[in-house]
Amino acid sequence: METALVWFRDDLRVTDNPVLTEALDRASTVLLVYVFDPRRRGPTQYGPEKLGSHRARFRLEAVAALRESLRERDGELFVRDGNPAELLPAIASTVDADAVFVQTKPATEERETERAVEAALPEHVEFERRWTHTLYHPEDLPTPPEQIADTFTPWRKTVEDTVSVREPLSAPDTVPAPTGSDAGDLEAGELPTLDALGVDDPPTDERAVLPFEGGEAAGKRRVDAYIWEEDRLREYKQTRNGLLGAGYSSKFSPWLAAGCLSPRWLYREVKRYEAERVANEDTYWLIFELLWRDFFQFQFRKHGRDFFQPGGIRGVEKEWRRDREQFRRWAAGETGVPFVDANMRELNQTGYMSNRGRQNVASVLADWLGIDWRWGAAYFEQQLVDYDVASNWGNWAYQAGVGNDSRDNHFDVLSQGEYYDAEAKYITHWLPELDGLPTEHCHRPWRMSAADQERSGVELGVTYPEPMIDVEKRSTELESE
């Protein structure tokens, strides 16, 4: 074919990008487009915004980096802000495109957008969807995603026994783009500002685990640092439940979510590390976690919008509370439960929270407070720099007891905090107002007597909130469950 249009979505990379590679193989010239879609920002039905400032900044950086990388290959990235179903057919007509190549995602709104674009294209333009964001390709699975079991472990075992990960594709050397009149004299277009995306500048906080810069090159630098320079993979499983610092887990998630890194490319890096340095349970465990990621992607393909129901994919009958003030306190990190508040303040300041933290704060909202878990998922959607529909809503549903596991996932947040943050270093990192308190009081400030409060200068209800939950009671109940 003469001209193909490549519509980048959450695949902001040139290495192992099957959409780009195939378009280049099949067409003489490719027109490369990224669209900032207003429907991916603005309010959700649950209250929070779809797009918060941390991810907006990361996305702008990732798109800018992609443009840079394409320009180095003699290409150009055309950037637009608007409805893809209006913009893409117009561009396709202008350059007389024969096909549109695009990454397909399993989530409901993303699929609706795809369908709308396809329907609006001139009839002769082919619409070529490619699944490009998981480790395993759905066509290689022993059971199609629509029919897979809802439980992770048997699925994982079968996949590991029967399927191979496809080799990652190399980045193209050049990206021949139509020029001048062949490009319909299209303007490349400026990237929008944060303001135009409806968000403020994100806070910068030197307490953050990482600065998280968007883009493929920055993602690869993180992989280099974590795997090769700092040699952390050999202890990943042992450290992954940490809370402080860059090294306890990979922090690859924002780059995977935006598609700056391909999981297949990452898999090959892990295999190379195993061949050149060490292969152990810890090195395997990173792949194990990528399988969790895959599992949720395929689960979304199977269950679609059921994931957004209050009763989740299992239709669990439960009356969820809708208490706006309690939700506000949870979101702001003002529950009066230090381990929860420290995690929420980290999220708000940086856009990131550890996996251990996410499980605990989700448990407090959905289980302890009984508040509609979807509000929490929507709040994470707004705040997370690594937000991904399937990973977020899938994990939230799981934690709320309405997802891919029928077991109760009640967390005893008090004992979790005391175990994983034994010296309360994480708590005081994010709640400096508690710094200097004895460790026990950092975890249970409500146990401070009036004299303790006077001595320490931490006055409950003034310096730090009174707890909004009877934590000790709930913790004791959970211990006896």
Ligand SMILES: Cc1cc2nc3c(=O)[nH]c(=O)nc-3n(C[C@H](O)[C@H](O)[C@H](O)COP(=O)(O)OP(=O)(O)OC[C@H]3O[C@@H](n4cnc5c(N)ncnc54)[C@H](O)[C@@H]3O)c2cc1C
């Ligand atoms: C309530 C809740 C919401 C979450 N929301 C998201 C989200 O929106 N986006 C997201 O990428 N992850 C989400 N996770 C999963 C997990 O917490 C993050 O992927 C992880 O903390 C990111 O840090 P990391 O890259 O250092 O992870 P690592 O421990 O280094 O793991 C490596 C990679 O494996 C994948 N991974 C690890 N754990 C999970 C998991 N449980 N589910 C799916 N993938 C996983 C991620 O891509 C991660 O980058 C959520 C978990 C919970 C409990």
